[in-house]
Amino acid sequence: MLVQSATHEAEIAAENAVLGGRRALRHAVVPHGGFTDPEYGSVGITEVEARRKQDCAVAVVPYADLDRGIIDGHQVGSCKLIVSRATQCVLGAHIVGEQAVEVVQIAATAMRAGMCVEQLADDLELAYPTFTAVVGLAARRISRTLGLIPLASTEGGGSERLRAAEWALRSG
Ligand SMILES: Cc1cc2nc3c(=O)[nH]c(=O)nc-3n(C[C@H](O)[C@H](O)[C@H](O)COP(=O)(O)OP(=O)(O)OC[C@H]3O[C@@H](n4cnc5c(N)ncnc54)[C@H](O)[C@@H]3O)c2cc1C
Numbered sequence: 001m002l003v004q005s006a007t008h009e010a011e012i013a014a015e016n017a018v019l020g021g022r023r024a025l026r027h028a029v030v031p032h033g034g035f036t037d038p039e040y041g042s043v044g045i046t047e048v049e050a051r052r053k054q055d056c057a058v059a060v061v062p063y064a065d066l067d068r069g070i071i072d073g074h075q076v077g078s079c080k081l082i083v084s085r086a087t088q089c090v091l092g093a094h095i096v097g098e099q100a101v102e103v104v105q106i107a108a109t110a111m112r113a114g115m116c117v118e119q120l121a122d123d124l125e126l127a128y129p130t131f132t133a134v135v136g137l138a139a140r141r142i143s144r145t146l147g148l149i150p151l152a153s154t155e156g157g158g159s160e161r162l163r164a165a166e167w168a169l170r171s172g
Pocket of ligand 1: 001002003004006007
């Protein structure tokens with residue numbers, strides 16, 4: 001029930017009708033969201049749906065951890081990333097915060113490309129300082145949880161810990 005899906009369905013329906021084709025449409029990955037303040041963006045399945053089906057790893061990174069959030073004064077929000085422990089692929093991403101509908105598209109692209117979380121965390125060098133980097137930080141946190149990259153002494157501390165710079169979170 002989204003413009004991009006409706007348009008795609010219409011094109012295929014028209015093509016099948018006029019050309020006698022039998023093409024079907026599979027809505028494999030459909031990022032969507034709402035242009036509220038702050039925005040919300042979503043792709044894939046929720047944490048509840050994921051846990052019902054399989055063992056998964058979940059990370060929630062607050063926008064306050066983003067240098068861009070601090071620079072622009074948009075520290076409200078967070079990004080939840082859900083990854084399958086079996087395949088290490090992204091199952092879903094759910095974001096509330098500045099530019100969330102834009103940001104969620106990077107997670108959607110990773111899902112469609114079949115990228116594993118370690119590739120999203122390490123191989124893709126996302127521009128700095130950006131809101132999109134929140135997906136990279138969440139991927140990095142999950143990669144550490146899954147033991148794909150070593151634990152960094154600056155990450156994962158309690159609330160009494162001084163806030164580590166985004167660079168420290170990334171460079172681990
Ligand atoms: C307030 C609102 C905000 C939205 N915001 C977004 C957004 O930001 N992004 C997004 O992706 N999606 C958004 N959507 C959803 C999006 O608009 C729909 O998913 C999309 O328009 C569906 O396209 P459609 O062609 O299937 O149906 P529609 O666009 O509803 O088109 C159906 C057409 O058929 C006509 N019709 C119905 N019955 C008959 C009949 N018996 N005879 C002849 N004509 C008929 C209707 O008049 C209408 O023109 C929003 C929807 C609403 C209501």
